[in-house]
Amino acid sequence: GPIESTLELNPSTVELARLPEFRRAGIDRLSIGVQSFQDDVLKRLGRAHRAPVAREAVVAARRAGFENLSLDLIFALPGQTVELLDRDLDELIAHRPEHVSTYELTLEPGTPFGRAVASNRMGRCDEDEAARMIEHIEARLGAAGYARYEISSHAQPGRRSRHNARYWQRHAVLGLGMGAHSFEARVPDHPHGRRRANPRSLEAWLGTVEADPVRAGEVEELTPETARGE
8 A cells, every 4th residue: 555654743833844845755644742732731741832833733734735644642641630631632623633642641760750759749640530531532532533543542534553553563663763763573583573773863873874774773672571561
């Protein structure tokens, strides 16, 4: 079938100006890291953009000719209620993206959020409330024509993400560019797979590409336990 070419995009005026060029270059699907349409939520998440730019990103993508959009939404923030979540869902559904990814906020140790919770400067979202939010998201998106096809992903008919499916089916994935991740499903000396992460800095990435692209970045050899968990 036809190739699906997805570009991940964070809302910013710099990136939006380049959308027509991305479309002409052959990108046909955009995944936009909106996260929220509410300024106070975006501030608490430490995002660089604000709600007007998030809205403009969707409008600009359509204007540039993109007919396949995925919007990211984060939920289960400390203090968030289902009513506040509904504000984001109302606006997201109104934009009619073809695909939606919803991510529960995870509090990893050592991150700003993790440190704030550990020092009691910030509470965490109640687990039961987070579970209610998951059910609420599925019900609202389902009523709007989106089917939940894996943990975080909801799609209109025929709009499931092809690269998402490859991850879940443990097929090979080639990641191009700085910070990109590749996955080799099975190689003779690593039957459970191997993952490669390209350097996240431009200078380091360019240097490894020029020296030896096959050995660029960090390699993780998956153990049976990790592979089963994934």
